[in-house]
Amino acid sequence: MSAKNTPLTSSVAPGGTEQQDPRYGDIDLWPVTSVLDSLAEAQMTATAVARAAVPQMNDVVTAALPRLRAGGRLFYVGAGTSGRVGLQDGVELTPTFGWPSERLILMLAGGTTALFEAVEGAEDREETASREILSHNPGPNDVVFGIAASGATPYTCAAIAAARNAGALTVGISCNGEGRLLREAELGIAIVTGAEVIAGSTRLKAGTAQKAVLNMLSTTLMIKLGHGYCGQMVDMRVVNAKLEKRAARMVQDLAGGTPEEIEAALQASSQNVKRAILIRSGLTLEDAETALTQYAGDLRAVMAAQADRD
Numbered sequence: 001m002s003a004k005n006t007p008l009t010s011s012v013a014p015g016g017t018e019q020q021d022p023r024y025g026d027i028d029l030w031p032v033t034s035v036l037d038s039l040a041e042a043q044m045t046a047t048a049v050a051r052a053a054v055p056q057m058n059d060v061v062t063a064a065l066p067r068l069r070a071g072g073r074l075f076y077v078g079a080g081t082s083g084r085v086g087l088q089d090g091v092e093l094t095p096t097f098g099w100p101s102e103r104l105i106l107m108l109a110g111g112t113t114a115l116f117e118a119v120e121g122a123e124d125r126e127e128t129a130s131r132e133i134l135s136h137n138p139g140p141n142d143v144v145f146g147i148a149a150s151g152a153t154p155y156t157c158a159a160i161a162a163a164r165n166a167g168a169l170t171v172g173i174s175c176n177g178e179g180r181l182l183r184e185a186e187l188g189i190a191i192v193t194g195a196e197v198i199a200g201s202t203r204l205k206a207g208t209a210q211k212a213v214l215n216m217l218s219t220t221l222m223i224k225l226g227h228g229y230c231g232q233m234v235d236m237r238v239v240n241a242k243l244e245k246r247a248a249r250m251v252q253d254l255a256g257g258t259p260e261e262i263e264a265a266l267q268a269s270s271q272n273v274k275r276a277i278l279i280r281s282g283l284t285l286e287d288a289e290t291a292l293t294q295y296a297g298d299l300r301a302v303m304a305a306q307a308d309r310d
Contacts, residue, residue: 016176017149017202021195039204042197046205049191050212056189057213060171061220063187064143067169068225069296072141074099074218075168077133077159079109079123081203082147082210087115089214097227098235098272105136109155126158133159138168145171145217147210149202151179151190160184173213175206189213226297229274230254234299238271247273255280274299281306 027035068074074093076086087106093099109129110119122128138144146160151174161184164170172185175193182188191209196202222228227235232254238247244266251262255277262276268285269275277299278288283306295301 017193017196017206018200019195020199021197024197027197038197042205043208046191046193046208047212049193050209050216053189053191053213054216056187057217057220060187060189060217061224063169064171064221065224067141067143068221070141071103072139072143073103073105073136074221075105075107075133075136075138075142075144075163076147076214077107077129077144077156077163078147079114079153079155080118081207082149082153082156083108084115085207085210086145086147086214089211089218093218093222095237095239096233097222098237099222099227107132107159109153123153123155126154129155129159130162133162134166138163138166140167140169142168143171144168145173145214146181146185147173147214148179148181149175149206149210151176151181153181157181157184171217173210175202175209226295226299229299232273234274234277235297236273238266238273244271247271247276251276251280278302278306 024038027038074090076090077083078086087108090104090106093104094101108114109125110122113119114122133144142163144160144163146156148156151172157180160170160172160181164184164186170185170187172181172188173191174181174188175191177190177192182190191213193205193209196204196206198204227233232250234250236243236247238244247266248259248262250273251257251265257265257280261280265276265279266273268279269288274292275285275288278291279285281303283291291302291305292299295305
């Protein structure tokens with residue numbers, strides 16, 4: 001197990017996520033445009049803090065990639081707003097990048113009911129968290145993201161502790177520079193956003209910073225795992241007419257062909273853009289599957305090998 005990173009901190013508005021920023025004491029008296037401008041400024045702070053955490057995110061991606069290449073799963077664990085932000089990021093990986101749903105575990109304190117309403121006491125149930133995550137048998141190839149704005153949510157901290165003890169790679173993502181979550185996790189990302197415009201409302205800049213970090217982590221992982229090619233999502237799931245058109249445009253851009261040839265390639269590949277591109281490049285579907293297996297799904301590597309043979 002690698003050494004735990006020292007979390008990054010940043011200079012932002014005074015106080016933690018639960019504190020009040022005195023600058024906003026009379027905000028209810030301000031003109032609407034001033035309120036909106038202050039909220040916009042806070043959102044900009046959130047994305048700046050997320051960008052400053054790139055070195056910590058690099059460590060996470062570097063540690064996660066070999067585990068996921070070996071067949072590991074991605075876990076997202078959280079409570080309240082933080083948990084919902086995690087679920088929002090994780091649930092998009094399958095339609096956007098074709099990430100296998102059986103390799104995605106989404107844990108929200110209080111279960112699906114907590115998606116729509118607060119579940120009293122759910123975030124305080126440490127035994128529940130440990131039991132729920134251990135029911136999935138986390139192991140050395142699994143990667144677990146624990147998200148908590150305060151860095152101290154009992155449910156999230158307990159789940160991370162249990163997963164780490166089971167050998168999984170655990171990552172704590174917190175908007176406070178100190179706290180239990182960053183101690184429990186093997187790797188920590190501290191995105192210190194400070195006090196909110198409305199004290200304690202971490203759906204604001206803390207939520208934005210968490211969403212940005214998760215977007216950056218998961219998208220980078222998907223790209224490096226071969227699910228993105230030339231800036232396009234070549235493993236997306238084609239599930240509606242809009243995506244059928246997008247798939248055809250991608251094949252056109254990346255492999256060329258007449259509309260009829262592109263449609264035939266997509267039909268032969270069961271609407272998989274990556275395989276349709278290889279079919280348009282001269283491979284049979286069987287040869288495309290063999291090549292993708294040989295190169296771990298890396299379309300660029302397959303295309304390069306094809307060019308060398310030609």
